[in-house]
Amino acid sequence: MGRIASQIASALFLALLAAVLWEVAKLVSGTGDIKMPHVWSILAHFGTTTSQGEPYSTFMLLNVWSTAKASLTGLVLGVGLGMLTGIAIARSRLVGYGLTPLVVAAQAVPIVAVAPALVLWLGTGAATKAAIATYLTYFPVTIATTRGIQAVPAESRELFQTIGASKRTVLFGLEIPFALPLIFVGLETAAAFSVVGAIVAELPFGSPDGLGVVILTSWQFYIFQPEALYCVALAACSLGAVFVLGIRSIAYFSLGSRSQGEVL
Amino acid sequence: MADQALGLMAQNLTKRFTGSGSDVLALDGINLEVPKGGFTSVIGPSGCGKSTLLRILSDLIEPTTGQAEVNGKSPREAREAREFGVVFQAPNLLPWRTVLKNVTLPLQVMKVDRDDRAKTATDMLELVGLPGFERHHPWQLSGGMQQRVAIARALSMQPSVLFMDEPFGALDEITRDRLNLELIRIWAQTSATIMFITHSLTEAVFMSTQVAVMSARPGRITEVIDIDLPAERTAETRDDPRFYELVIEVRRALSAAAGVH
Numbered sequence: 090m091g092r093i094a095s096q097i098a099s100a101l102f103l104a105l106l107a108a109v110l111w112e113v114a115k116l117v118s119g120t121g122d123i124k125m126p127h128v129w130s131i132l133a134h135f136g137t138t139t140s141q142g143e144p145y146s147t148f149m150l151l152n153v154w155s156t157a158k159a160s161l162t163g164l165v166l167g168v169g170l171g172m173l174t175g176i177a178i179a180r181s182r183l184v185g186y187g188l189t190p191l192v193v194a195a196q197a198v199p200i201v202a203v204a205p206a207l208v209l210w211l212g213t214g215a216a217t218k219a220a221i222a223t224y225l226t227y228f229p230v231t232i233a234t235t236r237g238i239q240a241v242p243a244e245s246r247e248l249f250q251t252i253g254a255s256k257r258t259v260l261f262g263l264e265i266p267f268a269l270p271l272i273f274v275g276l277e278t279a280a281a282f283s284v285v286g287a288i289v290a291e292l293p294f295g296s297p298d299g300l301g302v303v304i305l306t307s308w309q310f311y312i313f314q315p316e317a318l319y320c321v322a323l324a325a326c327s328l329g330a331v332f333v334l335g336i337r338s339i340a341y342f343s344l345g346s347r348s349q350g351e352v353l
Numbered sequence: 354m355a356d357q358a359l360g361l362m363a364q365n366l367t368k369r370f371t372g373s374g375s376d377v378l379a380l381d382g383i384n385l386e387v388p389k390g391g392f393t394s395v396i397g398p399s400g401c402g403k404s405t406l407l408r409i410l411s412d413l414i415e416p417t418t419g420q421a422e423v424n425g426k427s428p429r430e431a432r433e434a435r436e437f438g439v440v441f442q443a444p445n446l447l448p449w450r451t452v453l454k455n456v457t458l459p460l461q462v463m464k465v466d467r468d469d470r471a472k473t474a475t476d477m478l479e480l481v482g483l484p485g486f487e488r489h490h491p492w493q494l495s496g497g498m499q500q501r502v503a504i505a506r507a508l509s510m511q512p513s514v515l516f517m518d519e520p521f522g523a524l525d526e527i528t529r530d531r532l533n534l535e536l537i538r539i540w541a542q543t544s545a546t547i548m549f550i551t552h553s554l555t556e557a558v559f560m561s562t563q564v565a566v567m568s569a570r571p572g573r574i575t576e577v578i579d580i581d582l583p584a585e586r587t588a589e590t591r592d593d594p595r596f597y598e599l600v601i602e603v604r605r606a607l608s609a610a611a612g613v614h
Contacts, residue, residue, distance in 0.1 A: 242443075242445075244441050244442075244443055244445045245445055245447070247413055247439070247441070248439070248441065248445050249462075250413065251411060251412075251413070251432065251437075251438070251439045252435075252458065252459040252462050252463075252510070253432060253433060253435060253462060253463075254462045255462075258462055262458070262461075262462075263447070266447070266449045267447075269449075344449075345449070
């Protein structure tokens with residue numbers, strides 16, 4: 090657990106460092122408060138009230154929650170589908186030949202180009218956000234799972250063969266545990282992508298709430314209230330960090346002793 | 354055909370590997386008989402097909418022609434009846450499992466009751482000289498200790514045949530000498546039939562009841578030498594003049610095999 094605590098500590102230190110650099114850059118370049126508000130006025134903005142009379146922090150938390158729900162749904166779906174695809178590709182040469190080009194081609198599709206069509210089919214709500222988050226999380230997990238399972242040493246497979254293990258035992262007793270450290274690397278990338286995917290889905294398509302919506306409105310009212318844009322950027326970064334740290338914690342506990350010893 | 358007294362039998366075995374543009378005759382007309390409870394070492398230069406022979410007998414690959422038997426059954430039947438265990442060159446332990454759980458792996462596959470398998474594994478760990486290491490993880494053990502765990506795992510199914518593919522090849526000589534003695538003791542206690550692949554002349558002579566010498570390309574057994582040392586081998590056996598004579602005889606057979614081509 091000490092490792093996670095120290096990671097949080099170093100993240101906080103980096104945030105502090107970024108704040109100092111921001112102020113130094115502002116001072117040196119002589120940039121005005123409209124383009125670069127002071128760090129403290131950005132933070133103070135969290136304490137203000139919106140035009141609806143709601144505390145700004147509550148307003149922000151509600152929107153973070155809306156994005157987080159969609160990201161998490163997408164992450165869970167993407168991880169599930171990605172692992173299944175990865176297992177299928179790794180286990181069957183035929184499936185591998187068929188699916189790998191598709192997976193790679195689909196990964197090259199710019200999501201912003203597909204998003205309008207998704208909005209037409211699924212509407213502007215949570216479904217579209219989750220769908221795009223799923224799409225973005227699917228690939229890193231698929232590839233990590235495939236690579237992880239393909240890296241199982243031939244000798245370990247032969248061991249399972251000599252003891253008469255079924256395909257199911259090989260999958261759950263050898264392939265998945267062996268691939269797990271690599272799958273977690275893919276999961277970390279996926280966790281960050283899931284937040285990006287949900288925000289992208291909220292941006293230009295008339296979503297009712299979420300961080301993407303707040304980014305757009307803050308941008309529109311930038312000239313009156315520049316702090317808001319930086320508040321929502323901070324909120325988005327924090328959400329991404331929470332997701333990635335969450336995955337790291339799960340990895341830490343599920344890999345157990347393997348995170349202390351030689352792994353692969 | 355099936356001789357009840359034979360632990361292992363190979364008759365006219367050939368194995369041809371054909372790939373794109375390559376055609377290698379790995380084994381050519383292999384005949385070998387190992388009596389039940391016998392300890393046969395197979396020695397030969399790298400690439401002579403000795404591992405291929407072991408892999409055919411342990412049903413990891415199929416021969417091109419010829420017949421292989423384990424306890425009078427086909428290798429597949431013997432594997433399905435779990436009559437043999439295999440020890441590989443690398444310990445091949447699963448890093449996410451404790452030592453105990455590595456040893457119980459075959460029993461778990463056989464769906465042996467949890468308490469029974471823990472008990473068997475504890476006994477096997479004692480047999481290989483690792484009592485009290487049940488809860489350790491593989492990375493906490495030395496290479497020699499890891500290989501002992503691998504032997505315990507192979508023995509946990511209580512097989513009547515043990516295939517060992519250069520199990521001590523990666524270990525230093527001191528550890529290897531000690532494990533040779535341990536293996537002799539384990540062999541005496543389990544009375545298993547052992548087929549042992551090795552590069553080491555002294556190791557082969559010290560432990561075996563017979564040594565099969567192989568030549569490379571194509572892989573043939575050129576000579577089978579009976580090791581008529583006293584049945585009980587100890588550290589002193591290595592000082593026996595007869596031991597030296599046999600080492601010299603096996604070395605001569607190896608040179609002769611290499612000189613054929």
